[in-house]
Amino acid sequence: MAPVFAHGALRLYLLALLESGPKHGYELIKALSERFGGTYSPSAGTIYPRLGKLEEEGLVATESEGRRTKYRITVAGLAELNGRRDELEGVENDISASVRRLADNLREDIRSNMRGLRADLAATAEAARATARSADFLLREPRYSTEGHRMLQETEMLLQAFRDDLRVELRVHASARPISPVTLETVKTVLEQARISIRNSLKG
Numbered sequence: 001m002a003p004v005f006a007h008g009a010l011r012l013y014l015l016a017l018l019e020s021g022p023k024h025g026y027e028l029i030k031a032l033s034e035r036f037g038g039t040y041s042p043s044a045g046t047i048y049p050r051l052g053k054l055e056e057e058g059l060v061a062t063e064s065e066g067r068r069t070k071y072r073i074t075v076a077g078l079a080e081l082n083g084r085r086d087e088l089e090g091v092e093n094d095i096s097a098s099v100r101r102l103a104d105n106l107r108e109d110i111r112s113n114m115r116g117l118r119a120d121l122a123a124t125a126e127a128a129r130a131t132a133r134s135a136d137f138l139l140r141e142p143r144y145s146t147e148g149h150r151m152l153q154e155t156e157m158l159l160q161a162f163r164d165d166l167r168v169e170l171r172v173h174a175s176a177r178p179i180s181p182v183t184l185e186t187v188k189t190v191l192e193q194a195r196i197s198i199r200n201s202l203k204g
Contacts, residue, residue: 009091010042011050015059015073015081016088022063022072025051035095 017023017031025048033041051071054060059077062069073081081088170179 009094010046011054012081012084012088013091013095014047014050014054015077016091018060018071018073019078019081022070024065024068024070028071036098040098 013032014028017028023031025044028051029042029044029047032047051060054077055062055071057076059074059080060071061074062071064070173179
């Protein structure tokens, strides 16, 4: 993926954001995210080191508000910003281009996910048909009761519906933002606990 900001551009844009008044680091991150229409949100690890560098250069000053730090542009910072207005206009144009590029990438990711989802659903439907054929065969066996067949079919349908519903939710979520490690571990733990419980009930 191409860099969102060219070298030195984020530094200049932070000065431009501070021109309208002092802001906390979180407010700067939020302002950048809004400028990109939610298609990009810089991390704290990206923003705070650059603010620290601007402070070292005397272009930004800080003031404490309890446990939070507010950043404001200095006279020297405003002078640099005024001297680079033409460059700032170029940064704005680059941001607009980045927004279009990121939006295009997001749309393509969503389309890919939907194609994969349709393929998965088709495979699921075929598996369900195979299960139904197998159940019908068992039903024809004298040793297999009608009630046993009904209970097996209902259990399999519940499992299939759970799988399909959860897969759709996961893919819709993943099209907007990555699945977190916490979610992955939760899924692993819950499914393993469910597997153990079901196996124990089969032995009962």
